[in-house]
Amino acid sequence: METPEVHNLASDADIERAARCLKAMSHPLRLKILCVLSTEKMSVQDIVEKVGTSQSNISQHLAILREKDILNYKKDANRVFYYIDDPRMLKLIEMMRLVFCQTPTF
Amino acid sequence: METPEVHNLASDADIERAARCLKAMSHPLRLKILCVLSTEKMSVQDIVEKVGTSQSNISQHLAILREKDILNYKKDANRVFYYIDDPRMLKLIEMMRLVFCQTPTF
DNA sequence: CCTATTTTTTAGCATTTACTAATATTAGTG
């Protein structure tokens, strides 16, 4: 009996946090946004063009990522530039690429 | 539109696949199930005890993970043992642990 | 067969999600 409970995402708090983050990443458009932003800071308009859906839709997805602290942003005059601040998030995205793309993985 | 576009989860197909997988992992109970199974094969009953919700609920979550090919299973008499088959999935879970737990982040 | 145990499936319902269309806000420009 593991009394001290080791289910290796240590605590339930960790689990909740991770699940919330995964959920935020688990929509195709949001994942694509993250991929696009993993290499460069970008304005909403640019994201709209790269990702391809309505401006309103992108904005709503950006809001979700923003609220979950997955994206950060900086206003510049008329425009808003979004970017990924947290190195852990970058690492995670890189990991996804490793796992989900045409990869020999090991 | 799709110019030779590198948004680094290579294709939209990759994105869809990754998003579907992430979505499957993005529920606290399912994530906990995955964590628990990342070290050992386990019967449904054992998972119920480790994870903690109704048996029916666990079974439904297992079905979701199974249908997305995230979990594999083996029947043994009365019982069904679930396990993670894909080494990429194991790698991903390990990654989550690195990113979401008491982490040095790098 | 009858029964007990383990697991899956189903039904019903409340909640959340995602989208479109329309409107509002913010900032720059003439």
Added chain:
DNA sequence: CACTAATATTAGTAAATGCTAAAAAATAGG
């Protein structure tokens, strides 16, 4: 100020999700 461009917000609606409770399958043992 009026006008335009960029972004955010709101409202409405259709679909998906997650849960509980109840019923069904599957398997083993007497």
